[in-house]
Amino acid sequence: MRKMFKNAAFYIFVFLLILMIARQVIPTTETEIVNLTLTELVSSIEEGKVKTINLVENNSVQGTLQDDAVFYSYIPSVLSEDVGKYLFDAMTKAGLEVTGTAPAQEPWILSLLPMIFGVLILVVLWFVFMQNSQGGGNKVMSFGKSRAKMIKEDNSKRITFADVAGLKEEKEELYEVVDFLKNPKKYIELGARIPKGILLIGPPGTGKTYLSRAIAGEAGVPFFSISGSDFVEMFVGVGASRVRDLFENAKKNSPCIIFIDEIDAVGRKRGAGLGGGHDEREQTLNQLLVEMDGFSENEGIILMAATNRPDILDPALLRPGRFDREITVGRPDVREREEIIRVHARNKPVADDVDFKTLAKATPGFTPADIENLLNEAAILTARKSERKIRMRTIEEATTKVIAGVEKKSRVISEKERRLTAYHEAGHAILAAIIPEMDPVQQITIIPHGRAGGFTMQLPQEDRNYMTKRHMENELIVLLGGRVAERLILHDISTGAQNDLSRVSDIARAMVTKYAMSENLGSMSYGSEEEVFLGRDMTTRRNFSEQVAADIDREVRRLVDDAYDEAMRILSENIDKLHQVANALLEYETINGEEFSIALESGFEALREKKEHEEKQLEADRLKDIAIYEAEQNRLKAAREEAQKPADQEQANSKPKSEAESEQQTSETAQAVTTEKTEDEQH
Known part of the structure; x- marks a missing residue:
């Protein structure tokens, strides 16, 4: 009600203000006003068109014409004496009655009205500005307020460790934090210091935010969530103000957990990159470091943060006493x-x-x-x-x-491109099946998916943490199988191997420069792994000479050429199998791993027989499902009819007695008529 009253008063004030301004601007009389020059004024007097005339002290001449139109004219001060005398003679000669009045003196309050209006407008605008600034974090005056969302869920919606699948070791590492938030006295008596900050490191989507919420839910404490980018704004000092406000709110609600997602947006290394040492991001980081040192060890505030780029964080942020513990949240096995x-x-x-x-x-x-x-x-x-x-x-x-992306069956593909894609994917699949220790083929298709014209999907039998040299060399052979099959069968090459060649180049160069798998270059790692990143190093330098760079290129070329030659040898020896698998793809477009094995070992005809048998089996299953459905519908219909019988019987028993007697009399009459008719027939 109070808010409605304020709004109504504001709108009334605005209406009155507009009304007063309109009264000052818009003329209130409907009489026509004519501005006359001195020449027109003299002519009008001489021609007798002027009815009355009035002289004003401010060198103005006012009056009315014969048609009651009001006129106005001005005499410049330079000509006022001569022209005034001439006009007076002309008016006397014309017999006009000349009057003179002093200019109207306006009240002093009217001269102050424009200033009063301006001050009132400023006051009203300031009032509205202050009212709106109290509405939320996205208002103008709330720039310095923290945008952290406090989550305090009830027991029915609370997330606990039981809701987090996997991450067994990570949960064990974090359970002591939960225990401290529940029972801080046990740790304080032993002189233990719980970690002030915990940094969760891992690729996107691994559950870092969900794990931090589970900690808050397990301990039953408030949870403040904010993104690192929410601290930085275009106005200087806003980020630091938000950091202070965040920690003030956390202290009011302690014990609690503060979670900063993507902390690398505000916690990058200082001193390098653009902006110098006084940009907004560094001020925000400095304030965050101060606040982390500011709250006491046993205050009950745990700061958690998540990032997938720990290498770019400022060392001062990672030292003991701030982020004491780093927990890696990797991809699940x-x-x-x-x-x-x-x-x-x-x-x-x-x-x-x-x-x-x-x-x-x-x-x-x-x-x-x-x-x-x-x-x-x-x-x-x-x-x-x-x-x-x-x-x-x-x-x-x-x-x-x-x-692989969305399947695009509606795309029109020529028979030539279908044949090229079929042999390309068949080359990948056959090499993956023949080369030992490679992942088995799960699916092959020549139907476009996303940007790919087709693909060969392999199913790993186990998770790999390390890659051997032999496995990487075999992977190069499989990746080059598509290009080799095109050259071998079609005697031409296409752009369809673009992604394969890119991966081949990356793997071969990594084998030489990163993993030191080249016998000629020795057990050395070449090149820097650091990336060009704003706020760290603007450029990267290679740590090897031009001669070593040429040796690296030669080793990469040798690895790729050896893999290409080996792929050519294997496919040439198994060219019949290549035709069988390609024909199967041209016929069915998509085959799974089992069907690929049949086409590879037993031939295309064996796969066709299997497909026909499966189609017959699917048709039989479909007819069986239809029969089961119809039987179920008949059973339900019979059950409804059976349930309807007692209701019909009850309705029949509830008929009135007179109606029953009438039906009985009708029946007896009909029986007598039938008997009489029978006797007549016998006679």
Whole structure:
């Protein structure tokens, strides 16, 4: 009510202000006013067009014409004496009655009205400005206020460690923080100092933010969440002010947890890059360092931060006493992926044929965010097919969509391009199947997905933490299989191998410069791993000479040429298998790992027989499902009819007695008529 009253008073004030200004500006009389020059005034007097005339002390002449129009004329001061005498003679000669009045003296308050209006407008604007500045963090006067969101969930919505799948060691590392927030006295009595700051390091989507919320939920304390970019604004001093406000709010709600996501946006190294040492980002970082030193050890405030670029953070931020502990949150392994898949499948209707272990193996390198997105895509595909449960084949389709992109069946492709793509992908697949220790083929397709014209998907049997030299050399051979198959069969090459060649170059150069896998260059790492990053080093220098650079290029070229020759040798020896797999792709466009093995070992005809058998089996299953559906519908119909019988019987028993007697009399009459008719027939 109070707010409504303030708004009404403001609008009334604005209306009155506009009304007063309009009264001063807009003339109130409807009489026509004519401005006459001195020549026109003299002519009008001589011609008798002037009715009355009035002389004013400020060298003005006013009056009315014969048609009651009001006129006005001005006599310059330089000519006032001569012209005034001449006009007076002319007016006397014309017989006009001449009057003279002093100019009207305006009240002093009227002269102050413009200034009063200006002051009132400024006061009203300031009042509105201050009212709006109290509305929230995105208002003008709230630049210095923290944008951190405080989350204090009840027990029903609280996130705990039980909701975090995987990350067993990370949760064990963080449990003592939870225990300190619950029972600080135990640690204080022993003289222990709980870490002031915990830095979570890991690639995007690994669950760093979710893990920090689980800590707050496990301890039952408030959780302040803010992004590092929220501290930095275009105005100097805003970031530092927000840092101070954040820690003040945290102290009021302690014990609590402050979580800064993407802290590298504000915590980058100082002193290098653009902006010098006095830019807004460095002031914000300085204030953050001061605040981290400011709160006491046992105050109950735990600062957590997340980043995927720990190498660019300022050393002062990482020293003991600020971020005491660094915890790496990496990509989940196969066992953790299975747990994560089960967690995200809780609220989804999953069919019985879904194998969580197989899905975990088929998603190497997936983060928890990727897995959640995968199951969501599978649910969307299931809804698109109007199915009630998420099946295994639907999840496999979603996996292909997430990895390779959307399938583009409507794209028109010439037969020449289809044949080129088929042999290209067949070259990859055959080399992956023949070369030992390579991941088995899971799927091959020549249907465009995203920007790719086709792809060969391999299914790793286990997670790899390290790569051997032999495995990397074999990977080069498999990647070059598409280009070699094009040259071998079509006697030409295409741009379809662009991504393969890029990966081949990266792997071969990394083998030489990073991993020292070249016998000629020895066990040395060449080149700097640091990237060009604003706020760190503006340029990078190579730590080797021009001669070594030429040796590196020769070694990279040798690795690639050896892999190309080996791919050519293997495919030349297995050219019949290459034709079989390519024909299978041209016929069916997409084949899975089992079908690829049949085409590779038994030939295209064996695969065709298997496909025909599967189609017959699918048709039989479809007819069986239809029969089951019809039987279920008939059963439901019979059950409804059976349930309807007691209701009909009850309705029949509830008929009135007179109606029943009438029906009985009608029946007896009909029976008598029938008997009489029978006797007549016998007679």
